[in-house]
Amino acid sequence: MPRKGNRKRLKYRADDVSSHRVTVADFANSDPAVVKSGRIKKAVANAVQKEVKALCGLEASRVPSEDGLSVLSENGHFGSSDELEDIENDNGSSCRKKKSKKHKESFMADRTGGDYPIDIWLVLASYIRPEDVMTFALICKKAWTVTCTAVFWMRLYKRNYQASAYLPDRLLPEWMYRLRSLRACVIRSLFHMYEPFCSRVAKNPPLPESTPNTLLNSKCLLFWCRKVEPGGRAEPLWEFNFKLKKPLLKQKNPCSNGLQPPIEYKEVHFNPDQDCCLLQVTTLNFIFIPVVMGMTLTFFTINVSTDMRHHRVRLLFQDCPVLSGKKPRGELGVQIVLDPVHSVHLLDWWHPKYPFSATA
Structure with a gap:
């Protein structure tokens, strides 16, 4: 070689x-x-x-x-x-030259768009569907400012109002001229009148599969129980309601720059039920439950009951939230076991069956 x-x-x-x-x-x-x-x-x-x-x-x-x-x-x-x-x-020559930074800056300067007055965005907002409001608000800052005004939400309510639809008293037209919580009330009314939103509520399961994970470290703001008279059953059912405040998720959103609604429209965006939900558990018998208001939900499971015909719900409330990756200790909190359970529902603040105050 x-x-x-x-x-x-x-x-x-x-x-x-x-x-x-x-x-x-x-x-x-x-x-x-x-x-x-x-x-x-x-x-x-x-x-x-x-x-x-x-x-x-x-x-x-x-x-x-x-x-x-x-x-x-x-x-x-x-x-x-x-x-x-x-x-x-x-x-001694080159056929390709890389674009310099100055060339890129001048190229981007030539591509800048025009600055349109807010009146034009307000006119365009009159043709936006309810499901496209977020997309419209992400176009630019002026489009987002339009979605903060009371005029925008009142026009959205009038375009989709139906006299034949059943509405609570707070969502009737004679009450909608109040600026306080106007945005939240319009959103609630859309789930009563707007067909795409109504069908979305009907198709969603009463309890999503991700519920046990999304409710962890939620704070119990209110708790009450009431007797329910079901149709076709001799004995009444007992309904236990837990109003929970979901924890704030720390997510790095590159599109978020800390925008806050203008001060003059602060009352329009006021919503005391923001990030709240209602955990509704219906049992066959009355079960004594200790006071858990002000405590944090750290454990939530749904299993099969001992009779193999119903469900069994177990809740654990503690004084402080549990860090991610650590298991809660049952002896340090209040444990609630509901068995047998007839049904379990999770209602968001905009759900038609979610109870809210008429003075909100």
């Missing part, structure tokens, strides 16, 4: 290269020491370019040499962009 230093290099002559003399054997038996990274020599590239010019005529002869090298690179003769830059440096 010949040594590496004595390896014979393959020589090319520009005059010997033509379309009739180049064969597959010339490339198959080429010396790797000469053709590094699968790249042909500059002399061979120029010879092939000269042959192409002779075949194509006068128009091809006017093509500069840099274009011929770029064509060869596009056909796969050059392995990478770094190798192409090396050849350009050898010829």
Whole structure:
């Protein structure tokens, strides 16, 4: 086997290269020491370019040499962009120049849009569907400002109002002229009148699968129980309601910049039930439950009851929340076991069955 230093290099002559003399054997038996990274020599590239010019005529002869090298690179003769830059440096010219930062800044400056007055955004908001309000608010700051006004929510309420729909007293037209909690009341009314929102409530399960995880470290604001008279049953049911305040999730949102509604529309966005939900557990019998208001829900499970026909709900309330990754200790809190359970429902603050104060 010949040594590496004595390896014979393959020589090319520009005059010997033509379309009739180049064969597959010339490339198959080429010396790797000469053709590094699968790249042909500059002399061979120029010879092939000269042959192409002779075949194509006068128009091809006017093509500069840099274009011929770029064509060869596009056909796969050059392995990478770094190798192409090396050849350009050898010829004393470059066919590709990277855009500088100043060029990019000037390019972006030319693409800046116009600043439209807020009246135009207010007119466009009159044609926004309720499910597209968030998308409209993310267009720009002025579009978001329009969604904070009382005019926007009143127009949205009037466009979707239906006299035949049942509404609580607070959601009737004669009550909607109050600015306090106007946004929350309009959202609640849409789940009574707007068909896409009504069907969404009907299709959602009474208790989502992610409920045990989303309710962890929720604070119990209020608790009450009441007797329910079901149809077709001799004995009444008992309904236990836990009003929970969901914990604030610390999420890094790149689109969020801490925008707050204008001061003049602070009453419009007031919502005492924001991030609240109602855990509703209906049992077959009355069960004594200790006072858990002000405590934090740290454990919540739903299992099969002992009679194998109903459910069994277990709740654990403690004085302080539990850190993620740690298991709560039952002896440090108040444990509530509801068995047998007839049904379990989770109602968000905008749900039609969620109880809210008429003075809100």
